[in-house]
Amino acid sequence: MNNRAFQDCYPEELSHCFGCGKNNAEGHQLKSYWDGDETIAHFLPESYHIAIPGFVYGGLIASLIDCHGTASASAAACRAASMEMGVEPNLRFVTGSLKVVYLAPTPLGVELELRGVITEIKERKVIVDISLSAEGRTCAKGQVVAVLMPENMVTKSVSSQNIDANKRSCPA
Amino acid sequence: MNNRAFQDCYPEELSHCFGCGKNNAEGHQLKSYWDGDETIAHFLPESYHIAIPGFVYGGLIASLIDCHGTASASAAACRAASMEMGVEPNLRFVTGSLKVVYLAPTPLGVELELRGVITEIKERKVIVDISLSAEGRTCAKGQVVAVLMPENMVTKSVSSQNIDANKRSCPA
Numbered sequence: 001m002n003n004r005a006f007q008d009c010y011p012e013e014l015s016h017c018f019g020c021g022k023n024n025a026e027g028h029q030l031k032s033y034w035d036g037d038e039t040i041a042h043f044l045p046e047s048y049h050i051a052i053p054g055f056v057y058g059g060l061i062a063s064l065i066d067c068h069g070t071a072s073a074s075a076a077a078c079r080a081a082s083m084e085m086g087v088e089p090n091l092r093f094v095t096g097s098l099k100v101v102y103l104a105p106t107p108l109g110v111e112l113e114l115r116g117v118i119t120e121i122k123e124r125k126v127i128v129d130i131s132l133s134a135e136g137r138t139c140a141k142g143q144v145v146a147v148l149m150p151e152n153m154v155t156k157s158v159s160s161q162n163i164d165a166n167k168r169s170c171p172a
Numbered sequence: 173m174n175n176r177a178f179q180d181c182y183p184e185e186l187s188h189c190f191g192c193g194k195n196n197a198e199g200h201q202l203k204s205y206w207d208g209d210e211t212i213a214h215f216l217p218e219s220y221h222i223a224i225p226g227f228v229y230g231g232l233i234a235s236l237i238d239c240h241g242t243a244s245a246s247a248a249a250c251r252a253a254s255m256e257m258g259v260e261p262n263l264r265f266v267t268g269s270l271k272v273v274y275l276a277p278t279p280l281g282v283e284l285e286l287r288g289v290i291t292e293i294k295e296r297k298v299i300v301d302i303s304l305s306a307e308g309r310t311c312a313k314g315q316v317v318a319v320l321m322p323e324n325m326v327t328k329s330v331s332s333q334n335i336d337a338n339k340r341s342c343p344a
């Protein structure tokens with residue numbers, strides 16, 4: 001079974017996201033996967049991802065939820081359409097809206113786990129509910145409303161790049 | 173008139189936030205100020221803060237809204253109580269919840285402006301509505317529900333540090 005990360009299936013020219021793009025050397029490079037009908041990702045914050053000493057910065061938590069959500073949306077849309085990720089037409093999603101509720105301070109120095117549940121799939125919109133936990137305790141919950149990337153956004157971006165498209169197929 | 177940034181009034185031991193702490197050398201060091209009855213901040217993303225090439229990473233936008241919101245909450249609470257920022261008891265706020273709506277792709281390479289409007293102030297909770305714009309165009313809107321930092325969170329953090337408290341007074 002192919003268990004390639006969703007983000008590794010993004011087209012090369014759309015793999016520069018600071019949060020999860022494999023082509024962004026400065027970024028977090030979050031990797032999201034299927035786990036049954038849910039999606040899962042793990043991330044170990046850096047020592048400087050501080051809110052106050054001992055606890056993880058809230059903006060990082062929001063960012064991880066955001067990236068896991070949009071990647072989960074892409075994967076879910078492909079699965080629903082019986083399409084492989086990474087094959088044209090790529091179903092790349094961006095964030096329409098993001099909500100995060102911070103339930104408990106998140107301890108710094110431990111691996112975080114994100115779990116996504118797809119609650120709605122439409123042709124151009126997917127909603128993902130996400131929980132973020134540390135050491136088995138839920139620290140934050142979020143919801144990402146992901147929308148299919150607008151065509152003009154892709155056009156404007158690709159036209160500014162000089163990267164060869166390198167498509168790989170990744171079974172959904 | 174003293175126009176010191178809100179974040180420069182935080183106690184030393186609570187100034188390590190990756191988004192806006194002056195003591196976090198790796199962080200964004202966002203600075204927020206009063207502008208009449210609104211609050212304002214400016215930020216120039218790095219070239220690697222990419223969503224897709226040409227556009228700003230959504231997680232950074234969420235983070236800036238988050239930090240500007242909690243700082244604005246602290247400032248608003250001090251102003252409402254006729255207290256100076258940076259003087260005991262410090263009214264330090266953390267994020268209870270965060271919502272962001274992404275209205276338009278945010279162009280990379282230009283300075284972003286955040287504006288906050290205080291919509292509710294209670295003793296332990298402040299709500300701030302925030303807009304983020306680039307070149308005069310609103311790209312995102314957000315809402316931060318900020319809550320007074322739980323005492324046990326402060327205690328756990330301070331007890332893990334070895335930093336001298338260095339308090340300064342900053343007129344509200």
